[in-house]
Amino acid sequence: MKIIDAHIHLDRYEDKEIESMLKKADWLEALVSVSFDLHSCKRNLRLNKTYSKVKPAFGFHPEQSLPNERELTKLMEWMTQHKEEMIAVGEVGLPYYLRKDGKVSAPEYGQYLELLETFLVLAKKWEKPIVLHAVYDDAPIVCDLLEKHNITKAHFHWFKGGQKTVKRMISNGYYISVTPEILYKEKIQQLAKSYxxxxxxxxxxxxxxxxxxxxxxxxxxxxxxxxxxTLAKIKKQSEKEVSEQIYKNTRVFYRL
Structure with a gap:
């Protein structure tokens, strides 16, 4: 069974943990390591230079304060400089949990939307897949933006949302990824069944x-x-069939 971890924050592990993880796992083909900010981007790139299995994605995670103008300029300049070394734009999206906790005002939410659209434009221009943090009420808004920019190479990681949005995502050819939560969360199991x-x-x-x-x-x-x-049981297929299909999906989506 060859496995690709389609979404991990590898830069948030200790060096010894990463070394152990990558040197003792012949079954682990690759890891798509997404970034949180510029510092995170730089560490993911260094990890890629050390370990060929690490495939870095560069972006700015939305569940944090917005970058100021100087920080954003530095990030965009750095991403432009290293665009050939990244596998995707990500992790980017909208701050659902911050907004839910009352930490994002309506004007600020508009700024998050503008930032996301900036990343979408870059992904389209650079012909890169985009890795999205977009759940619940934010998901249809992100779908609107993806459709606006004619982007089909979209990966909604750890997706949660309504059936109407799920049907729209399926129709548009967007991908999702499931976490180990699939073992014990019925909603995730139902999502996997329908997708x-x-x-x-x-x-x-x-x-x-x-x-x-x-x-x-x-x-x-x-x-x-x-x-x-667990996914094999949900889909009523063999683990071999499911494993091979998942592996193929990830290789094709991320051009591995």
Whole structure:
């Protein structure tokens, strides 16, 4: 079973953890390591230079304060300089959880939308896939922007949202990825059941921790094996068939 972790924050692990993770896992083909900010982008690029399995994506995670003009300029200049070395634009999107907690005002939300659109324009211009943090009420807004810019290479990681949006995403050819949460969350299981296997990838979103059978464990790509096993039961197919399809999906989407 060859596995690709389609979404991980590898830069947030310690060096020794990364070394152990990558040197003792022949089954681990690649990791798409998404970035949080410029500092994160730079570390992911360094990891790529050290480990060929690390495929970096560059962007600005939306669940944080907006960058000031100087910070944004530096990020955009750096991304432009290193666009050939990144596999995708990401992680980018909208601040659902900050807004839910009352930490983002309406005018600020407009600025997050403008920032996301800037990243979408770059992804289109550079012909790169885009990795999205867009859940619940934010997802249809992001779909509007993707349609506006005629972007089809969109990956909604750890997606959560309504059935109307799910149908729209399927129709538009957007991909989703499921985390180890699929083992114990019924809503994620129902999403996986309704979504075409040909548009699904698997991820850890590590080092984000998980509950259920993973309570107290450090998030590791080997958890994906259990996700694939659960997905196979949901799809009523063999683990081999599901594993091969997921592997193919990820390779094609990210041009690996």
């Amino acid at each position: 075409p296997l040909e548009q699904i990838m698997v991820e850890t979103d590590g080092p984000w921790p998980f509950d259920g059978p993973f309570t107290g464990q450090k998030t590791h790509p080997n958890m994906i094996k259990y996700s694939i096993s």
